[in-house]
Amino acid sequence: MKKVLVSNIMMLKEKDRFDKAIRDLEYDPVWAAPDQFLSEQECLDLVGEIDGWLAGDDRITASVLEAALPRLKVIAKWGTGIDSIDLEAAKRLGVEVKNSPAAFANAVAEVAIHYMLSLSRNLVEIDRAVRTGAWPKPQGIxxxxxxxxxxxxxxxxxxxxxxxxxxxxDVIFFDPFQKDAKQLLGKDAHPVSLDEIAERADIICLACSYNTDNHHIVNDEFLHKVRPSTMIVNVARGPLVDQAALVSALKGKRIAGAGLDVFETEPLDKNDALTTFENVVLGSHNANNGRAAVEYVHQNTLNNLHKVLG
Known part of the structure; x- marks a missing residue:
């Protein structure tokens, strides 16, 4: 019987359900126990005798892929992001990598709106104060x-x-892969340079995939170009933002606030400097966790696995 490694935390949370689903496909599940994701060494300790992999954000390097041969045929990544997988090595070694693109558009977009509203109208700050018996009325925008x-x-x-x-x-956007204006509900969204995003936007929202080219795309230089009234929202990947530079900008009041669902190191340490700012709304890398989206990805991930393993 073909063996399938399960290391994504979403299926691990419902182990009994997916143990049965995997066995119904006539595979033998091998259950990992990651904290959030498997490190390279943890991956190396588990591969070698698996034919498929229901992966999370595990550090699947070229060394891991080489150690997984000749048996590993497919990595079915739970979710959309595949930046933790060495795709070049996977292609070279003949290991198929599949994911669920666009699955979380609604779920993540709704949470992004939450951050924008919470920051612009001080909603989380008001909530905290009311719980202590205060009755603040800060003016928002x-x-x-x-x-x-x-x-x-x-x-x-x-x-x-x-x-x-x-x-x-009004919407402007920076995306090297999207260079034409898009019409949204009768209004045009216009492509601009990254500098124009910094200089013109009232709210800057990151929703791009992560790779080595855009590491710290929001950095100290970028943050020195924004206006003090600008707010930053990140619902993509933590390393897109230089966290130290963001803290510096918040301390210097060079930005108005930040809504962050993701961080450079996760989980965020309870003593991290970001936890000290009233104008920062924090999440737990959970923007994609909408019921309809999750159920779709569960099924699509199993389908992706089965299409290759047969």
Whole structure:
């Protein structure tokens, strides 16, 4: 019987359910026990005798892939992001890599809107204060008439833009793979340079995939170009933002606030400097966790595995 390694935390949370689903496909599941994802060494300790892999954000390097041969035929990644897999090595070694592109467009876009509303209207700050018996009334800003600057304009970025357009926002975007204007609910979203995003946007939202080319795309230089009224929202990947530079910008009041679902190191340490700012709203890398999206990805990930292993 073919063996399948399961290391994504979403299926691990429902182990009994997916143990049965995998056995129904006539595979023998091998259950990993990652904290969040498997390190390279943890991967090396588990591969070699598996034919398929239901992977999470595991560090699947060229060394891991080489150690997994000759048996490993497919990595079915749970979710959309495949930046933790050495795709070049996988292609060279003949290991298929499959994911679920665009699956989380609605789920992530809705959470991005939450960060924008919470920051612009001080909603989380008010909530914290009311719980202590206070009754604050800080003045916020409306999204209507503001400019959203998207970094990344794939399925998630475009859905975020659609929703903000409904609020009456104007949309500009930076994406090397999307160079034409897009019409959203009767308004045009315009492609611009990264510098123009920094200089023009009232809210800057990251929704791009992560790779070595865009590591720290929001860095100290970028943050020195934004206005003090600008807010940063990241619902993509933590390493897109230089966290130390972001903290420096917050301390210097060079930005108005940040909504962060992802971080350079996860989970975020309870003593991290980001936890000290009232104008920062924190998440737990959970923006994609909508019920409909999750159920679709569960099934699609199993389908991707089965299509290759047979």
């Amino acid at each position: 409306e999204l209507t008439g503001r400019t959203l600057g998207m970094i990344g304009f794939g399925a998630i970025g475009q859905r975020i833009a659609e929703l903000t357009t409904a609020f009456g926002m």
